[in-house]
Amino acid sequence: xxxxxxxxxxxxxxxxxxxxxxxxxxxxxxxxxxxxxxxxxxxxxxxxxxxxxxxxxxxxxxxxxxxxxxxxxxxxxxxxxxxxxxxxxxxxxxxxxxxxxxxxxxxxxxxxxxxxxxxxxxxxxxxxxxxxxxxxxxxxxxxxxxxxxxxxxxxxxxxxxxxxxxxxxxxxxxxxxxxxxxxxxxxxxxxxxxxxxxxxxxxxxxxxxxxxxxxxx
Numbered sequence: 294x295x296x297x298x299x300x301x302x303x304x305x306x307x308x309x310x311x312x313x314x315x316x317x318x319x320x321x322x323x324x325x326x327x328x329x330x331x332x333x334x335x336x337x338x339x340x341x342x343x344x345x346x347x348x349x350x351x352x353x354x355x356x357x358x359x360x361x362x363x364x365x366x367x368x369x370x371x372x373x374x375x376x377x378x379x380x381x382x383x384x385x386x387x388x389x390x391x392x393x394x395x396x397x398x399x400x401x402x403x404x405x406x407x408x409x410x411x412x413x414x415x416x417x418x419x420x421x422x423x424x425x426x427x428x429x430x431x432x433x434x435x436x437x438x439x440x441x442x443x444x445x446x447x448x449x450x451x452x453x454x455x456x457x458x459x460x461x462x463x464x465x466x467x468x469x470x471x472x473x474x475x476x477x478x479x480x481x482x483x484x485x486x487x488x489x490x491x492x493x494x495x496x497x498x499x500x501x502x503x504x505x506x507x508x509x510x
Contacts, residue, residue, distance in 0.1 A: 299414050300397060302314070314412075332353075367403075412475070427506060444492040451472075461482075486510050492505070492507075
């Protein structure tokens with residue numbers, strides 16, 4: 294079994310709003326890499342202003358050509374001076390840095406210019422380790438001195454909530470921080486193994502804006 298399953302194209306109207314899976318990228322040895330929109334997600338998202346992802350205008354079509362080349366344009370350029378820091382932050386196996394599917398899954402393809410991200414269905418393979426993010430921080434308004442890079446965290450599985458049917462709540466000791474991102478939370482429910490969680494990085498301004506965490510088996 295490979296560590297990466299399908300990758301979901303996620304969209305949300307803005308920061309602090311719910312994430313919606315609007316498409317799925319699939320990779321197979323027989324069919325290569327293909328992309329199609331998730332119709333239920335698209336219907337929900339269109340009511341909130343979603344149109345389509347640039348390069349894939351037809352939401353009813355299954356795309357089979359240039360899929361990873363188009364999505365791969367979001368990946369960091371190799372000439373960036375801070376490239377090594379980027380690899381370290383996202384826990385990248387540098388033997389796979391030329392694999393755009395791998396890089397998209399492990400770095401989430403985040404850009405400051407739009408509201409898309411890419412969240413992989415990870416499988417609980419031996420020594421799986423990936424970086425994810427805690428949601429709901431805009432509502433929590435946690436003081437910035439409560440969390441530091443390197444802090445150990447714990448989690449609790451939650452059978453269902455209003456956003457995801459396989460949710461994972463994250464705590465520092467008894468302080469509730471938020472939930473693991475949707476899609477990423479699934480692997481926690483799909484294994485009897487216990488993940489180790491630690492703070493990979495934070496963005497703060499008086500209160501915690503973003504908390505990135507590393508999850509490792």
